Amino acid sequence: xxxxxxxxxVYYSPVEFAMAYIGGTWKIPVILALSDGPLRYGDLKNAIPxxxxxxxxxxxxxxxxxxxxxRTIYREKPPRVxxxxxxxxxxxxxxxxxxxxxxxxxxxxxxxxxxxxxxxD
Amino acid sequence: xxxxxxxxxVYYSPVEFAMAYIGGTWKIPVILALSDGPLRYGDLKNAIPxxxxxxxxxxxxxxxxxxxxxRTIYREKPPRVxxxxxxxxxxxxxxxxxxxxxxxxxxxxxxxxxxxxxxxD
DNA sequence: CGGTATCCCAGATGATACTG
DNA sequence: CAGTATCATCTGGGATACCG
Numbered sequence: 001x002x003x004x005x006x007x008x009x010v011y012y013s014p015v016e017f018a019m020a021y022i023g024g025t026w027k028i029p030v031i032l033a034l035s036d037g038p039l040r041y042g043d044l045k046n047a048i049p050x051x052x053x054x055x056x057x058x059x060x061x062x063x064x065x066x067x068x069x070x071r072t073i074y075r076e077k078p079p080r081v082x083x084x085x086x087x088x089x090x091x092x093x094x095x096x097x098x099x100x101x102x103x104x105x106x107x108x109x110x111x112x113x114x115x116x117x118x119x120x121d
Numbered sequence: 122x123x124x125x126x127x128x129x130x131v132y133y134s135p136v137e138f139a140m141a142y143i144g145g146t147w148k149i150p151v152i153l154a155l156s157d158g159p160l161r162y163g164d165l166k167n168a169i170p171x172x173x174x175x176x177x178x179x180x181x182x183x184x185x186x187x188x189x190x191x192r193t194i195y196r197e198k199p200p201r202v203x204x205x206x207x208x209x210x211x212x213x214x215x216x217x218x219x220x221x222x223x224x225x226x227x228x229x230x231x232x233x234x235x236x237x238x239x240x241x242d
Numbered sequence: 243c244g245g246t247a248t249c250c251c252a253g254a255t256g257a258t259a260c261t262g
Numbered sequence: 263c264a265g266t267a268t269c270a271t272c273t274g275g276g277a278t279a280c281c282g
Contacts, residue, residue, distance in 0.1 A: 003238040006231060012171060014224025015149050015217065021227060028136050041264050050133060057265065091226060096136065098219035103135025105212060106142060110127060117124040162244050
Protein backbone atom coordinates (compact mmCIF):
# COMPACT_ATOMS: atom_id res chain seq x y z
CA UNK A 1 0.00 0.00 0.00
CA UNK A 2 1.32 3.37 -1.02
CA UNK A 3 0.88 6.55 0.97
CA UNK A 4 -0.86 9.43 -0.72
CA UNK A 5 -1.85 13.04 -0.23
CA UNK A 6 -5.27 14.57 -0.74
CA UNK A 7 -6.04 18.18 0.07
CA UNK A 8 -2.95 18.60 2.21
CA UNK A 9 -3.47 15.48 4.33
CA VAL A 10 -1.50 12.26 4.25
CA TYR A 11 -3.36 8.95 4.15
CA TYR A 12 -1.83 5.53 4.73
CA SER A 13 -4.63 3.31 3.43
CA PRO A 14 -7.94 3.31 1.53
CA VAL A 15 -9.74 2.66 4.80
CA GLU A 16 -8.33 5.82 6.28
CA PHE A 17 -9.43 7.69 3.18
CA ALA A 18 -12.94 6.28 3.44
CA MET A 19 -13.08 7.35 7.09
CA ALA A 20 -12.37 10.91 6.07
CA TYR A 21 -15.70 10.79 4.22
CA ILE A 22 -17.88 8.98 6.74
CA GLY A 23 -15.90 9.13 9.99
CA GLY A 24 -16.53 11.13 13.12
CA THR A 25 -19.46 10.95 15.46
CA TRP A 26 -22.09 12.49 13.20
CA LYS A 27 -21.49 11.85 9.49
CA ILE A 28 -22.94 8.34 9.55
CA PRO A 29 -26.09 9.34 11.46
CA VAL A 30 -26.62 12.14 8.94
CA ILE A 31 -26.13 9.84 5.94
CA LEU A 32 -28.46 7.23 7.43
CA ALA A 33 -31.09 9.85 8.14
CA LEU A 34 -31.02 10.82 4.46
CA SER A 35 -30.98 7.26 3.15
CA ASP A 36 -34.77 7.14 2.77
CA GLY A 37 -34.94 10.38 0.84
CA PRO A 38 -34.31 14.15 1.12
CA LEU A 39 -35.03 15.97 4.34
CA ARG A 40 -35.25 19.58 5.48
CA TYR A 41 -32.86 20.93 8.09
CA GLY A 42 -35.41 20.75 10.87
CA ASP A 43 -36.51 17.22 10.03
CA LEU A 44 -32.90 16.15 9.87
CA LYS A 45 -32.28 17.62 13.27
CA ASN A 46 -35.30 15.82 14.70
CA ALA A 47 -34.20 12.57 13.09
CA ILE A 48 -30.80 12.66 14.79
CA PRO A 49 -31.06 12.60 18.59
CA UNK A 50 -28.51 14.63 20.56
CA UNK A 51 -27.06 16.51 17.59
CA UNK A 52 -26.54 20.23 18.11
CA UNK A 53 -27.08 22.91 15.46
CA UNK A 54 -23.38 23.51 15.33
CA UNK A 55 -22.50 19.90 14.65
CA UNK A 56 -25.33 19.43 12.16
CA UNK A 57 -24.20 22.50 10.23
CA UNK A 58 -20.54 21.61 10.34
CA UNK A 59 -21.20 18.09 9.12
CA UNK A 60 -23.61 19.16 6.38
CA UNK A 61 -21.08 21.68 5.02
CA UNK A 62 -18.37 19.08 5.18
CA UNK A 63 -20.51 16.42 3.48
CA UNK A 64 -21.37 18.95 0.77
CA UNK A 65 -17.69 19.69 0.13
CA UNK A 66 -17.05 15.96 -0.07
CA UNK A 67 -19.93 15.61 -2.50
CA UNK A 68 -21.79 13.13 -0.33
CA UNK A 69 -24.81 15.41 0.09
CA UNK A 70 -26.51 18.16 -1.89
CA ARG A 71 -28.17 21.26 -0.52
CA THR A 72 -31.12 22.61 -2.47
CA ILE A 73 -32.94 25.84 -1.73
CA TYR A 74 -36.57 26.09 -2.79
CA ARG A 75 -37.67 29.71 -3.06
CA GLU A 76 -41.12 29.36 -1.63
CA LYS A 77 -42.93 31.06 1.22
CA PRO A 78 -41.46 30.28 3.58
CA PRO A 79 -38.24 29.21 1.86
CA ARG A 80 -37.28 25.59 2.16
CA VAL A 81 -33.85 23.96 2.24
CA UNK A 82 -33.52 20.29 1.45
CA UNK A 83 -30.61 17.94 1.87
CA UNK A 84 -30.22 14.76 -0.16
CA UNK A 85 -27.65 12.04 -0.72
CA UNK A 86 -25.61 12.19 -3.91
CA UNK A 87 -24.74 9.05 -5.84
CA UNK A 88 -21.46 9.08 -3.98
CA UNK A 89 -23.33 9.24 -0.69
CA UNK A 90 -25.45 6.29 -1.74
CA UNK A 91 -22.30 4.32 -2.51
CA UNK A 92 -21.27 4.68 1.11
CA UNK A 93 -24.36 2.88 2.38
CA UNK A 94 -23.06 -0.71 2.00
CA UNK A 95 -19.97 0.05 4.07
CA UNK A 96 -22.15 1.70 6.69
CA UNK A 97 -24.44 -1.34 6.73
CA UNK A 98 -21.45 -3.61 7.26
CA UNK A 99 -20.40 -1.47 10.22
CA UNK A 100 -23.93 -1.51 11.61
CA UNK A 101 -24.02 -5.28 11.30
CA UNK A 102 -20.69 -5.61 13.09
CA UNK A 103 -22.00 -3.30 15.78
CA UNK A 104 -25.10 -5.44 16.23
CA UNK A 105 -22.98 -8.58 16.57
CA UNK A 106 -20.75 -6.94 19.15
CA UNK A 107 -23.73 -5.57 21.06
CA UNK A 108 -25.23 -9.05 21.21
CA UNK A 109 -21.95 -10.52 22.46
CA UNK A 110 -21.58 -7.81 25.09
CA UNK A 111 -25.24 -7.61 26.01
CA UNK A 112 -24.50 -8.68 29.57
CA UNK A 113 -22.47 -5.55 30.20
CA UNK A 114 -24.63 -3.11 28.26
CA UNK A 115 -27.23 -0.95 29.92
CA UNK A 116 -29.98 0.42 27.73
CA UNK A 117 -31.13 3.97 28.25
CA UNK A 118 -34.47 5.61 27.86
CA UNK A 119 -33.97 8.63 25.68
CA UNK A 120 -35.10 11.94 27.18
CA ASP A 121 -36.48 13.83 24.16
CA UNK B 122 -32.50 3.28 18.02
CA UNK B 123 -31.97 3.30 21.75
CA UNK B 124 -28.95 4.79 23.47
CA UNK B 125 -26.90 2.50 25.64
CA UNK B 126 -23.96 2.46 28.00
CA UNK B 127 -20.96 0.16 27.88
CA UNK B 128 -18.02 0.51 30.25
CA UNK B 129 -18.98 4.01 31.27
CA UNK B 130 -19.40 5.36 27.75
CA VAL B 131 -22.61 6.34 26.02
CA TYR B 132 -23.24 5.11 22.46
CA TYR B 133 -25.92 6.37 20.14
CA SER B 134 -25.83 3.66 17.48
CA PRO B 135 -24.42 0.21 16.61
CA VAL B 136 -22.06 1.88 14.15
CA GLU B 137 -20.58 3.99 16.90
CA PHE B 138 -20.17 0.87 19.00
CA ALA B 139 -18.41 -0.94 16.16
CA MET B 140 -16.08 2.03 15.74
CA ALA B 141 -15.02 1.68 19.36
CA TYR B 142 -13.62 -1.72 18.37
CA ILE B 143 -11.99 -0.91 15.04
CA GLY B 144 -11.83 2.90 14.97
CA GLY B 145 -8.87 5.22 15.26
CA THR B 146 -5.87 5.48 12.99
CA TRP B 147 -4.20 2.19 13.88
CA LYS B 148 -6.65 -0.58 14.86
CA ILE B 149 -7.57 -1.47 11.29
CA PRO B 150 -3.95 -1.63 10.06
CA VAL B 151 -3.17 -3.91 13.01
CA ILE B 152 -6.14 -6.19 12.32
CA LEU B 153 -5.30 -6.34 8.62
CA ALA B 154 -1.68 -7.17 9.36
CA LEU B 155 -2.86 -10.12 11.45
CA SER B 156 -5.47 -11.31 8.95
CA ASP B 157 -3.07 -13.74 7.29
CA GLY B 158 -1.98 -15.33 10.55
CA PRO B 159 -0.21 -14.62 13.85
CA LEU B 160 2.77 -12.29 13.98
CA ARG B 161 5.43 -11.33 16.49
CA TYR B 162 5.69 -7.80 17.81
CA GLY B 163 8.65 -6.96 15.60
CA ASP B 164 7.07 -8.36 12.44
CA LEU B 165 3.87 -6.51 13.23
CA LYS B 166 5.80 -3.30 13.58
CA ASN B 167 7.55 -3.89 10.26
CA ALA B 168 4.25 -4.70 8.59
CA ILE B 169 2.67 -1.40 9.61
CA PRO B 170 4.52 1.60 8.16
CA UNK B 171 4.77 4.73 10.32
CA UNK B 172 3.47 3.15 13.53
CA UNK B 173 5.41 4.01 16.68
CA UNK B 174 6.06 1.62 19.57
CA UNK B 175 3.74 3.61 21.72
CA UNK B 176 0.83 3.41 19.34
CA UNK B 177 1.42 -0.26 18.53
CA UNK B 178 1.48 -1.10 22.23
CA UNK B 179 -1.52 1.00 23.07
CA UNK B 180 -3.55 -0.52 20.26
CA UNK B 181 -2.50 -4.10 21.03
CA UNK B 182 -3.48 -3.71 24.70
CA UNK B 183 -6.75 -2.16 23.69
CA UNK B 184 -7.49 -4.86 21.11
CA UNK B 185 -6.71 -7.50 23.74
CA UNK B 186 -9.13 -5.93 26.20
CA UNK B 187 -11.76 -5.86 23.49
CA UNK B 188 -11.04 -9.52 22.70
CA UNK B 189 -10.16 -8.84 19.09
CA UNK B 190 -6.60 -10.11 19.50
CA UNK B 191 -4.78 -12.63 21.69
CA ARG B 192 -1.27 -12.30 23.04
CA THR B 193 0.66 -15.54 23.52
CA ILE B 194 4.06 -15.83 25.14
CA TYR B 195 6.25 -18.75 24.07
CA ARG B 196 8.90 -19.46 26.68
CA GLU B 197 11.76 -20.26 24.37
CA LYS B 198 15.26 -18.91 24.02
CA PRO B 199 14.87 -16.16 23.22
CA PRO B 200 11.25 -15.79 24.35
CA ARG B 201 8.70 -15.06 21.68
CA VAL B 202 5.46 -13.09 21.82
CA UNK B 203 2.84 -13.68 19.20
CA UNK B 204 -0.33 -11.79 18.41
CA UNK B 205 -3.28 -13.36 16.62
CA UNK B 206 -6.85 -12.47 15.70
CA UNK B 207 -9.61 -13.96 17.80
CA UNK B 208 -12.84 -15.16 16.26
CA UNK B 209 -14.27 -11.78 17.13
CA UNK B 210 -11.41 -10.11 15.31
CA UNK B 211 -12.06 -12.24 12.26
CA UNK B 212 -15.71 -11.18 12.32
CA UNK B 213 -14.58 -7.59 11.86
CA UNK B 214 -12.89 -8.33 8.54
CA UNK B 215 -15.97 -8.03 6.30
CA UNK B 216 -16.75 -4.56 7.63
CA UNK B 217 -13.14 -3.58 7.10
CA UNK B 218 -13.25 -4.91 3.55
CA UNK B 219 -16.36 -2.86 2.86
CA UNK B 220 -14.55 0.24 4.09
CA UNK B 221 -11.49 -0.60 2.00
CA UNK B 222 -13.69 -1.01 -1.06
CA UNK B 223 -15.38 2.33 -0.42
CA UNK B 224 -11.95 3.88 -0.01
CA UNK B 225 -10.82 2.45 -3.34
CA UNK B 226 -13.90 3.84 -5.06
CA UNK B 227 -13.35 7.28 -3.57
CA UNK B 228 -9.65 7.23 -4.44
CA UNK B 229 -10.51 6.41 -8.04
CA UNK B 230 -13.04 9.23 -8.18
CA UNK B 231 -10.59 11.69 -6.67
CA UNK B 232 -7.52 10.41 -8.46
CA UNK B 233 -7.03 13.72 -10.22
CA UNK B 234 -6.38 15.48 -6.92
CA UNK B 235 -4.38 12.73 -5.21
CA UNK B 236 -0.63 12.70 -5.17
CA UNK B 237 1.05 9.37 -4.54
CA UNK B 238 4.08 9.24 -2.30
CA UNK B 239 7.12 7.07 -2.29
CA UNK B 240 7.44 5.67 1.18
CA UNK B 241 10.72 6.39 2.97
CA ASP B 242 11.27 3.23 5.02
C1' DC C 243 13.56 -8.16 21.74
C1' DG C 244 9.48 -6.30 23.42
C1' DG C 245 8.04 -3.22 25.61
C1' DT C 246 6.63 1.46 29.47
C1' DA C 247 6.31 6.25 31.06
C1' DT C 248 5.74 11.30 30.50
C1' DC C 249 4.65 15.30 28.48
C1' DC C 250 2.23 17.90 25.13
C1' DC C 251 -0.53 19.71 21.26
C1' DA C 252 -4.05 20.18 17.50
C1' DG C 253 -8.25 19.20 16.10
C1' DA C 254 -12.82 17.30 17.09
C1' DT C 255 -16.69 18.05 19.81
C1' DG C 256 -19.76 20.32 23.34
C1' DA C 257 -22.30 24.48 25.64
C1' DT C 258 -24.34 28.52 25.04
C1' DA C 259 -25.99 32.42 22.90
C1' DC C 260 -27.35 35.13 19.01
C1' DT C 261 -29.45 36.23 13.96
C1' DG C 262 -31.99 37.19 9.26
C1' DC D 263 -36.96 27.97 9.83
C1' DA D 264 -32.25 27.60 9.17
C1' DG D 265 -28.61 28.74 10.55
C1' DT D 266 -23.62 31.55 12.92
C1' DA D 267 -20.37 32.88 16.48
C1' DT D 268 -17.66 32.25 20.51
C1' DC D 269 -15.54 29.88 24.00
C1' DA D 270 -14.47 25.69 26.67
C1' DT D 271 -13.13 20.89 26.87
C1' DC D 272 -11.74 16.43 25.80
C1' DT D 273 -8.77 13.01 23.65
C1' DG D 274 -6.01 10.70 19.93
C1' DG D 275 -1.74 10.54 18.81
C1' DG D 276 3.26 12.43 18.35
C1' DA D 277 8.04 13.16 20.63
C1' DT D 278 11.08 11.50 23.56
C1' DA D 279 13.21 8.78 26.88
C1' DC D 280 13.80 4.73 29.64
C1' DC D 281 13.41 -0.58 31.14
C1' DG D 282 13.86 -6.07 31.92
